[in-house]
Amino acid sequence: MRLWMDPSPLRDRGFRAVFVGRTIAVFGLGFVLVAVPLQVYTLTGSTAGVAAVTATVGIAAFAGTLAGGVLADRHDRRVVIVAARAAAGLGYAGLTVNAFAPDPAMWAIYTCGVVDGVAGGISSTALMAATPNLVPREKLAAAGALMQLMVTIGTVAAPALGGLLVATAGFGGNYAVCTATAVVTVGSLLRLPALPAGGTGRSGPRLVAAGFAFAVRDRHVGPVLAVGIVGMVTAGWTVLLPEFTTAVLGGGPGVVGLLYAAPAAGAMLGSLTSGWTGAVVRLGPVLLLTTLLACVGLAAAGATTSALVTGLALAAFGFGRAVCDVVRYTAVLESTPDALRGRVSAVWSAQLVVSAAVGAGVAGAVAGLLPVRWAVTGYGLVALAVLLLVAVVVPPVRALRRTAAGGVVGD
Incomplete structure (x- = not known):
């Protein structure tokens, strides 16, 4: 019985594409999770405003998880994953444009936040559902450990780097980097094979x-x-x-x-x-x-x-x-x-x-x-x-x- 993590799932091209794409996406999400509350507080001076936008994005993410489950069981999971991450990129791009505007609008932050929340919920659910189609059954634990490690590192490092980005490049610069991470993520996920799911009429x-x-x-x-x-x-x-x-x-x-x-x-x-x-x-x-x-x-x-x-x-x-x-x-x-x-x-x-x-x-x-x-x-x-x-x-x-x-x- 081995002690150390088994990295062998990374030899599979499909799982490697998911791992790389997911890693980059976690960092992009971490950057946004720092920048959006800071920008909202800068614009409104209200902690209640920060709580409201955070709750709105959380509700959107919850709705996205439910929608992602249905979509992943009715459509090709590759298409669902790529489309969701592309939609997240559009949300990041909207935040970028809004941040560089002379008078950034709160409604734009809410709208883009909802898009990113829904897209994140859909993509994470579809990615989890697709994993058993990318690695052998006996490698699922190793794949889960690799994903767990990646999320842990991203959770620690991404907020710190996101704060540094805001401090050095402003909110617009932070969101621009997030948009770039979405482009790279989609490029990585496009290497996935077709992942068809059984259709249903319900x-x-x-x-x-x-x-x-x-x-x-x-x-x-x-x-x-x-x-x-x-x-x-x-x-x-x-x-x-x-x-x-x-x-x-x-x-x-x-x-x-x-x-x-x-x-x-x-x-x-x-x-x-x-x-x-x-x-x-x-x-x-x-x-x-x-x-x-x-x-x-x-x-x-x-x-x-x-x-x-x-x-x-x-x-x-x-x-x-x-x-x-x-x-x-x-x-x-x-x-x-x-x-x-x-x-x-x-x-x-x-x-x-x-x-x-x-x-x-x-x-x-x-x-x-x-x-x-x-x-x-x-x-x-x-x-x-x-x-x-x-x-x-x-x-x-x-x-x-x-x-x-x-x-x-x-x-």
């Missing part, structure tokens, strides 16, 4: 309903997605960190920044050492144990007054989440028929889209009930309680295992 809403019904009721996919509820709960940890660092750890902005990066460092290590996940048979215990590590790490991060210990605990939190996500990604794709893969991928993506809102809500509730000294630990314990509830209420998750043929079964 309407869009009925297709969405059928996909959700399968995801919830299937004895294998349902339990895997149930574990994702814990990930949704823990997604709001960043809400608690600034006050905890200042009041308990006695640290300033520099310490806050390092602690924000700690889970990403752990996630990178988790992805790099996930070579064994492709051969693991007992998926259920692995899912539960890696999620347990994440919950314990989060709780431990708040049980100390040492910034070093908090950082190490947050790194363990990131490590557990990353490995769990690789295993969940693989199990979902292995267990879902190709005809439903787009819509089930949409359910997966929808979980990710709403995670930040759900996690922030839970974190805010915990912060309102507990003193800052114990808020982070309390938050981790709430996540642990949700994990135990999932393990008890959804017994099939404990019995999930991979078959010799590469599928996933449970009792």
Whole structure:
């Protein structure tokens, strides 16, 4: 059993095109996620305005994931992916033109933000659905680990580079670079082979309903997605960190920044050492144990007054989440028929889209009930309680295992 990540999926031309295109797209998205809130605040001076445009883009992305699932199951996935990334490029171009205008318009920012949100939701869902058509079944875990590593690196590096772009080239320069990344992304994705999906005569809403019904009721996919509820709960940890660092750890902005990066460092290590996940048979215990590590790490991060210990605990939190996500990604794709893969991928993506809102809500509730000294630990314990509830209420998750043929079964 190998320890280190298996890079062999990159030998496949199709997956390599997806990996390169997705990597560039993640950086372009990261640049926009920094520039749009900054520009809105510069134009309006209102935090409420920033929240409004952020929420609007988030809703658009959620709608895009649902639409992407239907489109990926009804049309050639290559066409869907390329068209979505091209549409995102048009949105970036609109932001560029608006930013260079003498009087940038808020309506243009909203419109382009909605276009980019919908396009991003469609493309990410279709890309996930297409992955099993690009790599052998036994390489799905390796492909998932490569994607996880790429997203982790992009999540850390892209915002920093985006802020630097705004500082040196202004909002227009930032958006122009984003537009260029979209052009390169589309060029890479054009190298994909045809990825036809089985057509259906049913309407869009009925297709969405059928996909959700399968995801919830299937004895294998349902339990895997149930574990994702814990990930949704823990997604709001960043809400608690600034006050905890200042009041308990006695640290300033520099310490806050390092602690924000700690889970990403752990996630990178988790992805790099996930070579064994492709051969693991007992998926259920692995899912539960890696999620347990994440919950314990989060709780431990708040049980100390040492910034070093908090950082190490947050790194363990990131490590557990990353490995769990690789295993969940693989199990979902292995267990879902190709005809439903787009819509089930949409359910997966929808979980990710709403995670930040759900996690922030839970974190805010915990912060309102507990003193800052114990808020982070309390938050981790709430996540642990949700994990135990999932393990008890959804017994099939404990019995999930991979078959010799590469599928996933449970009792």
